[in-house]
Amino acid sequence: MAPRKNWIGIQIGVISFVDEGVHSVLDSLQERANVGALLISTPSWSRGNAGRGTDWFPEHGVAEPDNLQGGAYTTIHPKYYNNTIIKEFNAPDPAYQGYDVFANVIPEAKKRGMTVYANYCETAGNEIKPLWVPNIVHILERDAWGRTAARVCLNHPDYRAWVLSYYEDIIRSYPIDGICWGIERRSPLFNMAEGDVPTCFCPHCRRLAHERGVDVEAAIRGYEAFEAYFRNARAGHAPDGYFVEFMRLWFQHPAVMDWEKFWLDSHTSLYQEVYGTVKWLNPKLDVGLHIWQLIDTYHPFLRAQYDLKTLERCADWVKPVHYHDAAGFRFNRIVQSFTKTFLGDFTPQEATQFLYKILKLNEAPFDELPKAGFSAGYIRQRTEEMVRRYGGKVRVYPGLGVGVQGVGGPQNKQITPQSMREAVRASYEGGADGLLLSRNYSETKLENLAAIGQALRELGIGDTIPDGISQVKIESAGESAAAEGSDRVF
Numbered sequence: 001m002a003p004r005k006n007w008i009g010i011q012i013g014v015i016s017f018v019d020e021g022v023h024s025v026l027d028s029l030q031e032r033a034n035v036g037a038l039l040i041s042t043p044s045w046s047r048g049n050a051g052r053g054t055d056w057f058p059e060h061g062v063a064e065p066d067n068l069q070g071g072a073y074t075t076i077h078p079k080y081y082n083n084t085i086i087k088e089f090n091a092p093d094p095a096y097q098g099y100d101v102f103a104n105v106i107p108e109a110k111k112r113g114m115t116v117y118a119n120y121c122e123t124a125g126n127e128i129k130p131l132w133v134p135n136i137v138h139i140l141e142r143d144a145w146g147r148t149a150a151r152v153c154l155n156h157p158d159y160r161a162w163v164l165s166y167y168e169d170i171i172r173s174y175p176i177d178g179i180c181w182g183i184e185r186r187s188p189l190f191n192m193a194e195g196d197v198p199t200c201f202c203p204h205c206r207r208l209a210h211e212r213g214v215d216v217e218a219a220i221r222g223y224e225a226f227e228a229y230f231r232n233a234r235a236g237h238a239p240d241g242y243f244v245e246f247m248r249l250w251f252q253h254p255a256v257m258d259w260e261k262f263w264l265d266s267h268t269s270l271y272q273e274v275y276g277t278v279k280w281l282n283p284k285l286d287v288g289l290h291i292w293q294l295i296d297t298y299h300p301f302l303r304a305q306y307d308l309k310t311l312e313r314c315a316d317w318v319k320p321v322h323y324h325d326a327a328g329f330r331f332n333r334i335v336q337s338f339t340k341t342f343l344g345d346f347t348p349q350e351a352t353q354f355l356y357k358i359l360k361l362n363e364a365p366f367d368e369l370p371k372a373g374f375s376a377g378y379i380r381q382r383t384e385e386m387v388r389r390y391g392g393k394v395r396v397y398p399g400l401g402v403g404v405q406g407v408g409g410p411q412n413k414q415i416t417p418q419s420m421r422e423a424v425r426a427s428y429e430g431g432a433d434g435l436l437l438s439r440n441y442s443e444t445k446l447e448n449l450a451a452i453g454q455a456l457r458e459l460g461i462g463d464t465i466p467d468g469i470s471q472v473k474i475e476s477a478g479e480s481a482a483a484e485g486s487d488r489v490f
């Protein structure tokens, strides 16, 4: 598929089609924001990606919580699931009984020239969301002490088979145009830094790690040492210094680093397996990867762990999450967490400046962050970085936070039409190949959606622009926008 600067996608949960009707939703998306690609959450157990809001609602949809349980919103064809014990995972919520989202949406989308993707984001929370799925208890992770933990194990053969089975099912059963997916998980060490347990030490993970020469027992001893460090640090006890004591354990327990690398490689290999399988089923399908904001933006250790260049082998395009309005509140919370452990030698104010330096960010001081959010300049800088990294081999569709609940309340930076217009311009000035409007249509105010459309028109990027738009001249488009009295900020 040729690069298209006017690829405008939106993440959308099935609840919006159920609540508002397919025609009405597609009219709204096309007319307001020139949306051409629907990224429909299936499967999804995530309220944020697939449900309504919980305590706040925009002016469309149904204004009451749906208490999403979640699962698949398509028809499950049992013949594809012989190699996995996970066979029954249709969303049990009453709203979706008898509703097949692809059967309902794809014909109408095709009539309008829109493309349809299956979107699956395995979110970071460790609450036990999909526990209702029969047999899931057998594929859950084990922590370093042998206890069953809360997420599914990425190395469990039944989990990996289930992922491939679902993609085979929907690719053979529906004329979809592609998939987007991603996993939001911290490695064991940085889960521990957030008070979670180190995983996964199930028999499958132990065997695979052993086969590649990792000393499993030494790794467990190392994680135990880190667990004591994090516990003491949170209690304010690090006599040799918070950072020095943290780094000392890295040298004393190199098996932990081996295990962290093994954990990361397990993820990457699943990305590659999915990519190869989708392409084998249909080489024309478009495969996108969701890149968590913690990896791309906030966390120096996660940024160091993930060499995003490796994603070239398992994606046609990437969606780096650039939710800039919400980023101020979120980064403020992250700095508070870091300064309780490995950055405990710093005040949050000092740590913020230190992190800005090493993460190549330049945003508001710590105390002002929730109200200020991150700037649109952040989107431009991170997009430029991503485009440079991939050198045209992978398309870059920045994920713009046009509808994201949970920015901490009305006193914090809100998503506004102006912030959305700035985000669109910044993305294209950074060299974006398109935009992925996120996180969920059900949380999006229509005026913010319309601001996306306005910004695209100001930039001369619309549905009348043919492929080959890569030569679009952002500067001249901006000049004409400025001449019309636009509030152009760059």
Ligand SMILES: [Zn+2]
Residues within 6 Å of the ligand: 141, 142, 153, 154, 155, 156, 200, 201, 202, 203, 204, 205, 206
């Ligand atoms: Zn495991």
